[in-house]
Amino acid sequence: MEIIITNDYEEMSEKAFEIILSVVKDNPQAVLGLATGTTPLGLYNKMIADHKLNGTSYKLIKTVNLDEYVGLDINNKQSYVYFMRKNLFDELDIDLKNTNIENGKADDAEAECNRYNALLKQMPQDIQLLGLGSNGHIAFNEPGTPFSTETHVVQLAESTIKDNSRLFERIEDVPSSAYTMGPKNIMTAKKILILASGANKAQTVNSMVNGEINEKCPASILQLHPDCVLIVDKEAAALL
Numbered sequence: 001m002e003i004i005i006t007n008d009y010e011e012m013s014e015k016a017f018e019i020i021l022s023v024v025k026d027n028p029q030a031v032l033g034l035a036t037g038t039t040p041l042g043l044y045n046k047m048i049a050d051h052k053l054n055g056t057s058y059k060l061i062k063t064v065n066l067d068e069y070v071g072l073d074i075n076n077k078q079s080y081v082y083f084m085r086k087n088l089f090d091e092l093d094i095d096l097k098n099t100n101i102e103n104g105k106a107d108d109a110e111a112e113c114n115r116y117n118a119l120l121k122q123m124p125q126d127i128q129l130l131g132l133g134s135n136g137h138i139a140f141n142e143p144g145t146p147f148s149t150e151t152h153v154v155q156l157a158e159s160t161i162k163d164n165s166r167l168f169e170r171i172e173d174v175p176s177s178a179y180t181m182g183p184k185n186i187m188t189a190k191k192i193l194i195l196a197s198g199a200n201k202a203q204t205v206n207s208m209v210n211g212e213i214n215e216k217c218p219a220s221i222l223q224l225h226p227d228c229v230l231i232v233d234k235e236a237a238a239l240l
């Protein structure tokens, strides 16, 4: 794992932007694996600013998102599909038909997981962006998820519901389950870019990088990826 330590969130976002931009420039039809959460927002703002200023085009770019809450769709502002449109897609020239995410309102969960796995096999990610959950989760793969798992429905850990409740009006509104790409789908990406910032991620960053490769820390699987870049600000890197 290549590790880049930055002074702050701003510099972390800038370095991440440089990597994403080089993927887009090398292949204007690239498949970008994208993530939600607060961590990638600085990067997304830089992609938008660059598109507006320099005209970098996303017309032929395809995207696959990591996860979505069960029961939520575009009509719900807490859904990840809404998050992606509002924070990125609506500001780029991307064709929404080329953007993919699990359907939180699917009638048949198993069929939805199969659909998403088939899609990911057809269009493997040229790069997969990841944030890091405070309990070591990547996407919504909670501790204990077998590394061989593909897209599935997960019951969210209590700590995740608590962490994510800051984005909902009431903790009761946080869905208890979600669709998520599995560790196996994430590891098929040609390149992985994981970002973390802030002191509250320091312990988890250290377990991911220096801990045993173990399903108790889902992010530790990234130690096995041949091309994984971790960009952390110095607060999140404090225990490395």
Ligand code: GLP
Residues within 6 Å of the ligand: 035, 036, 037, 038, 039, 040, 066, 067, 130, 131, 132, 133, 134, 138, 139, 140, 160, 164
């Ligand atoms: C959620 C998402 C993850 C994300 C994590 C960290 O649980 N499913 O993909 O990485 O939160 O979020 P944040 O970036 O807000 O710290």
